[in-house]
Amino acid sequence: MDFRFEIVQDYMPFFLKGMAVTIGVSLAGILIGLILGLFIALGNMSSNKLIRLPFNIYINIFRGTPLLVQLLIIHFGIVPMFMSPSDPLVSLIIGLSLNSAAYIAEIFRAGIQSIDKGQMEAARSLGMTRVQAMKLVILPQAVKRVIPPLGNEFIVLLKESSLGSVLAAPELMYWGRAAAGQYIRIWEPYLTVALIYLVLTLSLTYLMNYVERRMKTDDLR
Amino acid sequence: MDFRFEIVQDYMPFFLKGMAVTIGVSLAGILIGLILGLFIALGNMSSNKLIRLPFNIYINIFRGTPLLVQLLIIHFGIVPMFMSPSDPLVSLIIGLSLNSAAYIAEIFRAGIQSIDKGQMEAARSLGMTRVQAMKLVILPQAVKRVIPPLGNEFIVLLKESSLGSVLAAPELMYWGRAAAGQYIRIWEPYLTVALIYLVLTLSLTYLMNYVERRMKTDDLR
Amino acid sequence: GSGGEQQSGSEDKKVLNVGTEATFAPFEFMDKGEVSGFDVDLLNAAAEEAGYEVDIKNTGWDAMLAGLQSDQLDIGMSGVTITDERKETYDFSSPYFESVSMIVFKEGTNITKAEDLKGKKIGVQNGTTGQIAAEAIVGKNDSSISKYEAAALTFQALQSGDVEAVVTDIAVALEYVKNNPDAGVKTVSDEQFTPEYYGIVFSKGSELKAEFDEALNTLYENGTYTEIYKKWFDEEPNLDVLKEAAVQ
Amino acid sequence: MISVKNLKKSFGDNEVLKDISLDVDSQEVVVVIGPSGSGKSTFIRCLNMLETINGGQVLIDGKDLTDKNTNINTIRTDVGMVFQHFNLFPHKTILDNITLAPMNVRKMKKKEAEEKAMGLLEKVGLAEKASAYPESLSGGQKQRVAIARALAMEPKIMLFDEPTSALDPEMVGEVLEVMKQLAKDGMTMIVVTHEMGFAREVGDRVIFMDNGYIIEQNEPTALFDKPQHKRTKAFLSKVL
Amino acid sequence: MISVKNLKKSFGDNEVLKDISLDVDSQEVVVVIGPSGSGKSTFIRCLNMLETINGGQVLIDGKDLTDKNTNINTIRTDVGMVFQHFNLFPHKTILDNITLAPMNVRKMKKKEAEEKAMGLLEKVGLAEKASAYPESLSGGQKQRVAIARALAMEPKIMLFDEPTSALDPEMVGEVLEVMKQLAKDGMTMIVVTHEMGFAREVGDRVIFMDNGYIIEQNEPTALFDKPQHKRTKAFLSKVL
Numbered sequence A, B: 001m002d003f004r005f006e007i008v009q010d011y012m013p014f015f016l017k018g019m020a021v022t023i024g025v026s027l028a029g030i031l032i033g034l035i036l037g038l039f040i041a042l043g044n045m046s047s048n049k050l051i052r053l054p055f056n057i058y059i060n061i062f063r064g065t066p067l068l069v070q071l072l073i074i075h076f077g078i079v080p081m082f083m084s085p086s087d088p089l090v091s092l093i094i095g096l097s098l099n100s101a102a103y104i105a106e107i108f109r110a111g112i113q114s115i116d117k118g119q120m121e122a123a124r125s126l127g128m129t130r131v132q133a134m135k136l137v138i139l140p141q142a143v144k145r146v147i148p149p150l151g152n153e154f155i156v157l158l159k160e161s162s163l164g165s166v167l168a169a170p171e172l173m174y175w176g177r178a179a180a181g182q183y184i185r186i187w188e189p190y191l192t193v194a195l196i197y198l199v200l201t202l203s204l205t206y207l208m209n210y211v212e213r214r215m216k217t218d219d220l221r
Numbered sequence C: 001g002s003g004g005e006q007q008s009g010s011e012d013k014k015v016l017n018v019g020t021e022a023t024f025a026p027f028e029f030m031d032k033g034e035v036s037g038f039d040v041d042l043l044n045a046a047a048e049e050a051g052y053e054v055d056i057k058n059t060g061w062d063a064m065l066a067g068l069q070s071d072q073l074d075i076g077m078s079g080v081t082i083t084d085e086r087k088e089t090y091d092f093s094s095p096y097f098e099s100v101s102m103i104v105f106k107e108g109t110n111i112t113k114a115e116d117l118k119g120k121k122i123g124v125q126n127g128t129t130g131q132i133a134a135e136a137i138v139g140k141n142d143s144s145i146s147k148y149e150a151a152a153l154t155f156q157a158l159q160s161g162d163v164e165a166v167v168t169d170i171a172v173a174l175e176y177v178k179n180n181p182d183a184g185v186k187t188v189s190d191e192q193f194t195p196e197y198y199g200i201v202f203s204k205g206s207e208l209k210a211e212f213d214e215a216l217n218t219l220y221e222n223g224t225y226t227e228i229y230k231k232w233f234d235e236e237p238n239l240d241v242l243k244e245a246a247v248q
Numbered sequence D, E: 001m002i003s004v005k006n007l008k009k010s011f012g013d014n015e016v017l018k019d020i021s022l023d024v025d026s027q028e029v030v031v032v033i034g035p036s037g038s039g040k041s042t043f044i045r046c047l048n049m050l051e052t053i054n055g056g057q058v059l060i061d062g063k064d065l066t067d068k069n070t071n072i073n074t075i076r077t078d079v080g081m082v083f084q085h086f087n088l089f090p091h092k093t094i095l096d097n098i099t100l101a102p103m104n105v106r107k108m109k110k111k112e113a114e115e116k117a118m119g120l121l122e123k124v125g126l127a128e129k130a131s132a133y134p135e136s137l138s139g140g141q142k143q144r145v146a147i148a149r150a151l152a153m154e155p156k157i158m159l160f161d162e163p164t165s166a167l168d169p170e171m172v173g174e175v176l177e178v179m180k181q182l183a184k185d186g187m188t189m190i191v192v193t194h195e196m197g198f199a200r201e202v203g204d205r206v207i208f209m210d211n212g213y214i215i216e217q218n219e220p221t222a223l224f225d226k227p228q229h230k231r232t233k234a235f236l237s238k239v240l
């Protein structure tokens, strides 16, 4: 099979631009997702069932349906109500943020619940209120537990941002499909794009492992 | 905003057919993924670095690139080499299987490694070989640990099978997009489709929780 | 136009948002990041004539139509056929191109007429007239039809053997065959496929329709249309057909 | 100081404390013994309101724990608790472990809290570890820090739940030493422990619990050498 | 029976066993004591080849463990091991826990293996638990099953690594009782333990390890009552 390198060359500037967009969109998604996710996690851990309900529904809807449907509804249905003209990048960022917020909320919940019950008891037995114990004792410890799964979620987001191509958001996958469409060729654009994704996710994985190792040695101060 | 129920009605038979395809494709994907995944997990835990290498590369590639790229390469690039005419359902099943195999391999590895080291030591100290200890002591215990994350992986697969719509594999999402294309309407088809996905994933979640509870009470025989 | 007479400050011109699905060569396709094609040249000329600037974005087919409905986009320009059904939701300019459906298939496939599509696996672009033409023969939502979200995907599916035939617009079919001489594909047309006409799409009730109709007319008269047509199709356009269709 | 009347506590259907009544005087050291699952931990956790009480009454220094108007956090500052597994805050230095509650609950100035903490660390023999993190301490050292941390809130009563049973045997002595000193200084203490030597030497009274009841109580020598009940005898024969 | 010469063992840079030499006669009971981290566990794990040996020589019943041709699995059937945390197989009944190795390693018939297992359960006083699962047993019962499981392979030597230190104090006695009986029956045993009473009563010899060396060894009474080395004295003063 012939592999036409000039196709890769021709489109390389666009792949690189797309890569930057992919990284930017994923970063925006995880940052907004973090803020929303913390808020949802705390709401979902309220002792009041009625307060918990909406947060629980949110989490179930966003974790229970495909991101592709979410993106289509957001881009074609919701964003147009507020924004004219709507921008697929904005829709993509909104979709990734809302979706990841649901997963991040569960990460936070698991992180908080993984802290030994004895920590809360010790804090309370010293006379701290529930809020003080959370703020001073539980959350600072939970943050460390939460970093590895958050790193993972970022990698997931990076890959899922490729669905932006369906909305014609000019991220990496979009340019891959544009090249494929122009030349009606499969291997050159898609292998190149796959390779770029692989480099991105593997570098992130190594970075994460490094951070985790650093945190472990920090623990042994 | 008007909601035209007759669109939903019109397309309901197709949505139901699509739902059946979605379930079938996901089931096929998880079953093939299970077999491949166990094989890859064992290969990836070999004590020989050279044997580990190809399995490790497989896992990294399939976990490090978006499923969408994998599907496009498989459907338009690889399957046509072996099959004519090619069928997007076959490509979708292959893509989901190969992709989930990588994740399932990691699930198996984590399950096996979560068994207390003392179990292997006790088995070895009784004179069992490594293979006997794996077969008689470690794997039977690992199976239980592995069921919840496998259930999760199945739910992930169910949602990701929606990418089949890009290959025109007639699953649920495909029919949603067909309806949206025909009537140029967003809400009716996409909300219906999202709801069906939600029902599927939530029922599965409840089923999984039930199985997990059953396993726990079984533990307390 | 002659720059001297026109207002020189381009900032004063209103920018119109245009959506397109740019895998429909030669009408619109991505040329390394730029949307280009016959439609692009024609729309640019018409807009200049009407005193607008256009910002053409490759939104995809679905997003283009949805964007027009929700007034996100001012114009859809994507080789869109004027149909009665679509006229209920959108406004169209007067016709600017005559087209007809055509079947593209792999050499060796037994297809000589439209009826031969029966029993074959057919690829179409979701929601287009190609789909309507194919469904007229084999039935609506028949399982032999695969609907793809973009025109390029239908050709990829044909190449990979995913489908045996693609039903699409004639100029696009011929362009594909011309650009892929090694692909081993053939085309066939059939009387059964009725002529259709492309129009520029506006959201319902748009004031732009009249202005662009007038601009198109000017382009027909002053030879600009012919120039653009010849650039892309290497032949003279038949303006009479378009004028006739416009009357209907 | 502490007055418990007909205390009851259930977990779901499981009634863990069935009818506990007990009075502890100021400066008294009460040792609680009993088989695993008899409810010892649950009992002293009730005194600190770490468990909600299902029935009966508990008065601590005159304040009624079952009264809804009683402020739970002020009760807790009066009652210090030391756990089997230390429960030090791993993300804080030893000094910060001790000053955290005084500064945030008592709103003490940082400097004052630290001076006080250093005094307590001196007392438990760990002044040089002030800036270390819990991970770097041995079990015995951790437990001594936990005691200092509880003392920093100036409690009137100290509760100990098997403070030495998670320790290597070499480290048991150093913790018991600190507790003996505390008893000598006149602290009111309730101690759940299996260390019979400590009970004999320091305890004013030993209570034997089984199955949610107080079966027998007496001075240590009397209880250990002449147990009255069959169950006490059976338990002691195994443990001593 | 066991002959250890200049045994060395490191984990990475950390030399845990520096130079251990020891001979154990048939039917002898050797008790190993020493502070945490001194290498006691590592030492007896080397005897069972659960750790690879870095230097020196170990002969078990004449077979050289450091010889590459020695079959590791047959050595292990000669050397039974009991762990601090029991390590019963949770997915198997008590009976199946005991018969698993005889049936799969010794290729014993099911019936024969079960008869033998019932005999051993009888011996450790747990015959009625044969069809129970490990979860339903107390710690002491679990450890007795673990001993029966090791005995089912008919080992010539039994190694115990702190067999009672994960147990509630009430349950220590029942496990020690089984071990005493085993010693009486003439089993060669090496026991790491903190139970000084057991060492005195049953041990033929006590070995004090510290920092990877055997510091001192003697008969129990001699070692406990007249320790020769400073470090032994210091350790015993804390523990006794």
Ligand SMILES: Nc1ncnc2c1ncn2[C@@H]1O[C@H](COP(=O)(O)OP(=O)(O)OP(=O)(O)O)[C@@H](O)[C@H]1O
Binding pocket: D011, D014, D016, D034, D035, D036, D037, D038, D039, D040, D041, D042, D043
């Ligand atoms: N949070 C809880 N939820 C349900 N049951 C509990 C809880 N805490 C304790 N129990 C049950 O209460 C009973 C008494 O437990 P408790 O911990 O008070 O006993 P204990 O005397 O302290 O035992 P040990 O010596 O093992 O610490 C046990 O049967 C235990 O299972």
Ligand SMILES: Nc1ncnc2c1ncn2[C@@H]1O[C@H](COP(=O)(O)OP(=O)(O)OP(=O)(O)O)[C@@H](O)[C@H]1O
Binding pocket: E011, E014, E016, E034, E035, E036, E037, E038, E039, E040, E041, E042, E043
């Ligand atoms: N698998 C291992 N990897 C690295 N270091 C180890 C390992 N096992 C033990 N060590 C180290 O070897 C040293 C001796 O450990 P060992 O468990 O033999 O001591 P011990 O005398 O049994 O202590 P304890 O009384 O606490 O059980 C310790 O410093 C320990 O950290």
Ligand SMILES: NC(=O)CC[C@H](N)C(=O)O
Binding pocket: C021, C024, C078, C079, C080, C081, C082, C125, C127, C128, C129, C130, C151, C169
């Ligand atoms: N861009 C296109 O695919 C247009 C196809 C066809 N002319 C239609 O209007 O349906």
Ligand SMILES: [Mg+2]
Binding pocket: D040, D041, D042, D161, D162
């Ligand atoms: Mg307790």
Ligand SMILES: [Mg+2]
Binding pocket: E040, E041, E042, E161, E162
């Ligand atoms: Mg040890």
